Amino acid sequence: MATQSELTLADYTFPAARLRRRISTPARTPLVLIACGSFSPITFLHLRMFEMAADYARFNTQFEVVGAYLSCVGDAYKKTGLVKAEHRVNMCSLAVAQSSWISMDPWEALHAEYLETAKVLDHFNYEINEVLGGVETGEGRKKCHIALLAGADLIQTMSTPGVWAESDIDYILKNFGAFIVERTGTDIDEALSTLQPWKSNIWVIQQLVQNDISSTKVRLFLRRDMSIRYLVPEPVVQYIEEHELYDDDGAASTGSRSGKGKGAEGGQEAKPAGEAGSSGSGGG
Numbered sequence: 001m002a003t004q005s006e007l008t009l010a011d012y013t014f015p016a017a018r019l020r021r022r023i024s025t026p027a028r029t030p031l032v033l034i035a036c037g038s039f040s041p042i043t044f045l046h047l048r049m050f051e052m053a054a055d056y057a058r059f060n061t062q063f064e065v066v067g068a069y070l071s072c073v074g075d076a077y078k079k080t081g082l083v084k085a086e087h088r089v090n091m092c093s094l095a096v097a098q099s100s101w102i103s104m105d106p107w108e109a110l111h112a113e114y115l116e117t118a119k120v121l122d123h124f125n126y127e128i129n130e131v132l133g134g135v136e137t138g139e140g141r142k143k144c145h146i147a148l149l150a151g152a153d154l155i156q157t158m159s160t161p162g163v164w165a166e167s168d169i170d171y172i173l174k175n176f177g178a179f180i181v182e183r184t185g186t187d188i189d190e191a192l193s194t195l196q197p198w199k200s201n202i203w204v205i206q207q208l209v210q211n212d213i214s215s216t217k218v219r220l221f222l223r224r225d226m227s228i229r230y231l232v233p234e235p236v237v238q239y240i241e242e243h244e245l246y247d248d249d250g251a252a253s254t255g256s257r258s259g260k261g262k263g264a265e266g267g268q269e270a271k272p273a274g275e276a277g278s279s280g281s282g283g284g
């Protein structure tokens with residue numbers, strides 16, 4: 001497989017190999033889950049989100065999951081702690097290498113400019129429903145429902161003035177909707193309070209085993225020379241070691257300390273590891 005550093009948009013092809021092209025229950029609506037984020041680095045919780053969402057969809061909705069994608073933000077996002085896109089894409093690819101249904105799509109990360117999430121979801125809709133023509137049901141073809149998969153902190157940022165364009169929130173929640181995984185430190189009711197007009201397109205998933213891993217904590221452990229084993233997949237541990245990522249603040253990173261609505265994590269570095277805050281709006 002070409003590493004992301006060798007890939008350019010010119011030779012990009014949509015990764016469709018793990019997308020199930022035939023639905024097993026024709027009455028159901030095929031669903032593809034898209035997790036957008038920094039993934040700096042990817043953790044087991046990010047992977048676990050897909051499993052939680054698939055269970056939730058199976059037991060509580062009329063959807064049938066036919067595929068799932070990780071999409072890393074590009075370097076222009078310039079969030080604190082963001083290592084270069086090529087590393088994040090490579091780590092995500094390693095993390096899903098053994099998965100039969102989760103893929104890594106480098107398209108967003110290959111862009112030099114920042115791409116809003118609405119555009120990223122449009123890309124998946126185009127590739128899956130327009131180019132590939134959706135999925136076969138046995139009774140004809142059906143378009144897939146493309147949905148955003150995110151943690152509660154991300155949906156909370158939709159209520160934070162200035163982070164998202166109002167028109168994008170409407171566009172995303174009307175046309176795609178979101179599967180939201182509860183997250184320690186985020187009040188889900190509060191996070192959803194301003195999103196009531198779209199509530200029929202927002203599915204909230206309880207974490208039955210509370211898991212508070214965050215990339216921020218993983219980076220903090222690495223800077224303190226502490227183990228991150230069993231917080232992130234082993235090939236990702238090895239990749240981080242090989243490339244000496246996150247050893248110090250800024251090395252191999254995109255360089256900025258602030259980005260689209262994101263602050264520095266310097267304050268957290270001063271705290272003992274156990275007190276490091278959660279990420280996202282709570283402290284990412």
Ligand SMILES: Nc1ncnc2c1ncn2[C@@H]1O[C@H](COP(=O)(O)OP(=O)(O)OP(=O)(O)O)[C@@H](O)[C@H]1O
Nearest residue numbers: 037038039150151154183212214215216279280284
């Ligand atoms: N522990 C968690 N519980 C629920 N959702 C999570 C958790 N960790 C990450 N997510 C979600 O995963 C997606 C990608 O997150 P992101 O890459 O920002 O990870 P993060 O751990 O929050 O990173 P950072 O600590 O750098 O802010 C987001 O939608 C985020 O809400």
Ligand SMILES: O=C(O)c1ccc[n+]([C@@H]2O[C@H](COP(=O)([O-])O)[C@@H](O)[C@H]2O)c1
Nearest residue numbers: 036037038073116117118163164165280
């Ligand atoms: O599209 C937007 O306007 C927008 C505003 C804020 C955040 N996002 C996306 O939400 C994700 C947030 O990731 P993170 O790591 O900052 O929690 C990332 O994929 C961003 O591109 C997108």
